[in-house]
Amino acid sequence: xxxxxxxxxxxxxxxxxxxxxxxxxxxxxxxxxxxxxxxxxxxxxxxxxxxxxxxxxxxxxxxxxxxxxxxxxxxxxxxxxxxxxxxxxxxxxxxxxxxxxxxxxxxxxxxxxxxxxxxxxxxxxxxxxxxxxxxxxxxxxxxxxxxxxxxxxxxxxxxxxxxxxxxxxxxxxxxxxxxxxxxxxxxxxxxxxxxxxxxxxxxxxxxxxxxxxxxxxxxxxxxxxxxxxxxxxxxxxxxxxxxxxxxxxxxxxxxxxxxxxxxxxxxxxxxxxxxxxxxxxxxxxxxxxxxxxxxxxxxxxxxxxxxxxxxxxxxxxxxxxxxxxxxxxxxxxxxxxxxxxxxxxxxxxxxxxxxxxxxxxxxxxxxxxxxxxxxxxxx
Amino acid sequence: xxxxxxxxxxxxxxxxxxxxxxxxxxxxxxxxxxxxxxxxxxxxxxxxxxxxxxxxxxxxxxxxxxxxxxxxxxxxxxxxxxxxxxxxxxxxxxxxxxxxxxxxxxxxxxxxxxxxxxxxxxxxxxxxxxxxxxxxxxxxxxxxxxxxxxxxxxxxxxxxxxxxxxxxxxxxxxxxxxxxxxxxxxxxxxxxxxxxxxxxxxxxxxxxxxxxxxxxxxxxxxxxxxxxxxxxxxxxxxxxxxxxxxxxxxxxxxxxxxxxxxxxxxxxxxxxxxxxxxxxxxxxxxxxxxxxxxxxxxxxxxxxxxxxxxxxxxxxxxxxxxxxxxxxxxxxxxxxxxxxxxxxxxxxxxxxxxxxxxxxxxxxxxxxxxxxxxxxxxx
Numbered sequence: 001x002x003x004x005x006x007x008x009x010x011x012x013x014x015x016x017x018x019x020x021x022x023x024x025x026x027x028x029x030x031x032x033x034x035x036x037x038x039x040x041x042x043x044x045x046x047x048x049x050x051x052x053x054x055x056x057x058x059x060x061x062x063x064x065x066x067x068x069x070x071x072x073x074x075x076x077x078x079x080x081x082x083x084x085x086x087x088x089x090x091x092x093x094x095x096x097x098x099x100x101x102x103x104x105x106x107x108x109x110x111x112x113x114x115x116x117x118x119x120x121x122x123x124x125x126x127x128x129x130x131x132x133x134x135x136x137x138x139x140x141x142x143x144x145x146x147x148x149x150x151x152x153x154x155x156x157x158x159x160x161x162x163x164x165x166x167x168x169x170x171x172x173x174x175x176x177x178x179x180x181x182x183x184x185x186x187x188x189x190x191x192x193x194x195x196x197x198x199x200x201x202x203x204x205x206x207x208x209x210x211x212x213x214x215x216x217x218x219x220x221x222x223x224x225x226x227x228x229x230x231x232x233x234x235x236x237x238x239x240x241x242x243x244x245x246x247x248x249x250x251x252x253x254x255x256x257x258x259x260x261x262x263x264x265x266x267x268x269x270x271x272x273x274x275x276x277x278x279x280x281x282x283x284x285x286x287x288x289x290x291x292x293x294x295x296x297x298x299x300x301x302x303x304x305x306x307x308x309x310x311x312x313x314x315x316x317x318x319x320x321x322x323x324x325x326x327x328x329x330x331x332x333x334x335x336x337x338x339x340x341x342x343x344x345x346x347x348x349x350x351x352x353x354x355x356x357x358x359x360x361x362x363x364x365x366x367x368x369x370x371x372x373x374x375x376x377x378x379x
Numbered sequence: 380x381x382x383x384x385x386x387x388x389x390x391x392x393x394x395x396x397x398x399x400x401x402x403x404x405x406x407x408x409x410x411x412x413x414x415x416x417x418x419x420x421x422x423x424x425x426x427x428x429x430x431x432x433x434x435x436x437x438x439x440x441x442x443x444x445x446x447x448x449x450x451x452x453x454x455x456x457x458x459x460x461x462x463x464x465x466x467x468x469x470x471x472x473x474x475x476x477x478x479x480x481x482x483x484x485x486x487x488x489x490x491x492x493x494x495x496x497x498x499x500x501x502x503x504x505x506x507x508x509x510x511x512x513x514x515x516x517x518x519x520x521x522x523x524x525x526x527x528x529x530x531x532x533x534x535x536x537x538x539x540x541x542x543x544x545x546x547x548x549x550x551x552x553x554x555x556x557x558x559x560x561x562x563x564x565x566x567x568x569x570x571x572x573x574x575x576x577x578x579x580x581x582x583x584x585x586x587x588x589x590x591x592x593x594x595x596x597x598x599x600x601x602x603x604x605x606x607x608x609x610x611x612x613x614x615x616x617x618x619x620x621x622x623x624x625x626x627x628x629x630x631x632x633x634x635x636x637x638x639x640x641x642x643x644x645x646x647x648x649x650x651x652x653x654x655x656x657x658x659x660x661x662x663x664x665x666x667x668x669x670x671x672x673x674x675x676x677x678x679x680x681x682x683x684x685x686x687x688x689x690x691x692x693x694x695x696x697x698x699x700x701x702x703x704x705x706x707x708x709x710x711x712x713x714x715x716x717x718x719x720x721x722x723x724x725x726x727x728x729x730x731x732x733x734x735x736x737x738x739x740x741x742x743x744x745x746x747x748x749x750x751x752x753x754x755x756x757x758x
Contacts, residue, residue: 288684289684296653297677299667305670310689311678312688312689313688315687318687
């Protein structure tokens, strides 16, 4: 695994808890005001940030604090954060259960949109007013401002909706890569997915439709089922069916009108993943990118041996790190997704906007089932 | 999937039960004497064979009968069977639960060694006295003689023990392909496997040792544990441990002296497969080639997403069929394995030899746990 060497935003490491660090200094050089610089803050130097110094429930460990920003170096940018989603991975990171964990003190949030305020003298590919999003996880987006290396962010077009830009870098990228890199898909092929109403699921439906693929979309039963089915169909879903309906014998009739899936996308695990496997084509691939049910994927030996099904995983963070030596592929993917938004092929995600100081509302909602995506708005 | 077109030995097909055939004629053209040719049999024309006409328990469906052989055509061979193993897959085929099933009436047995008796006028790469083994599954090896296309068999060296030659075409080939084709293994790498005392497991230990690989071999606890450990170590096993010991915390000490496995070979499934996954290296591969526990492989989402583990299957029959258009690779593999036998790097498997008429003894034993491999001996 190739990790960046970056003096400000240190690369995250597994078992990062074993690192010894000065407790009140952030990896980007910013410091908590009230502890070390109380009375010295100015408008330029300080900003609000959601800070945590230990792992646990966010109610216990996350606090809104003033932190001092370091000076802007030659290769740096100063960025005003505009919006930052709250994702389940952010909550897991606070709890200390995610695969990578930042050193303490840490700022919460991995995803978000910022506007460039100030540009270091040696930075030639950014200017004040540009929109940017973080390249890597662990950026700490839940803050009003940040100073970082110019290479820690990539540009995103300003002529798309702010909420699209703020949520482009993780979920649509995950959908895009899984559809492009697995299953060797051609127009007319079929993709099956569970958790089809998730942010990734909705992006899969839309990007797949643009690629000429059929999608079979599995959702949980719920009171407003017809409304959700209609919504997903309006995004381009070929079929939307519940987990329960997928297990009925008559479901085999589906495959009279639509090819068996060459690719299955699983973010649930347990029985739900097993149900996907039962319908897949010979020689197909199941990609797991989440485990909402917190149960393993049960893979029958016969599916592996006689149906030659391949079971693997995808993690956007790792893909980005594998491509960190040359940002052109990441930039091209984000530019292509922005173009899809511009053409109306990738809709603005359904988000609940929450003012930054009301962050607890967003965190509470993110831990609830059937909740929409919540985004912290900094202005 | 490419299937051979062969007028005598028809390619097996999934759901072959739906094929309509004349009931008393075999796919190789031989016929059951007692039904159609009673009184016409001669030494040349007829032989004993273990025949079944429907699926079920072998006690109910398998019978020793006389069948008539067809004449030897220009491209054919007449072969005297010398020995034929009884494998679990043969039992599943009789039961009708295997992935491929021959048309009725069928002769049991997929693996075995034959000696060429008679050669068709257009066959130039075989002569009487040669030893041959079937290329494809479904050959029907549980019989005294057979007439087949010359391309339905490949040669095997006569200077290795008869039992090695009779058991070379399935289990050692499976071990060989899994070690060569998965995990991109280099000398010094580690392979972990369960069912390490199986015929495939023993071949894995020996072939891996020849490739400079370490092996961690998982077996079930049993009364004669030390004896079995010593035997597997004498074959070249680096470590032999029980399923129970693998789950103890102190097992992590193993990985101070030996690298974490890049490849896991699973023929059990269920918890046993899960235990293998827990110890694998980042980016490693688990290949499933059996499912003795009859339980799915439970794959945690974290193993797929954060450890980038790939879970797939291997089926020797399918590999052979994929390579049927050009037999050179199959022939080369068998020749290389025979050379390992000759050099003492691949031992004669522990087999119980059973006279052909006592076939029920061998079938009973094959369905029992902890039983050795049983081989029907035709002479």
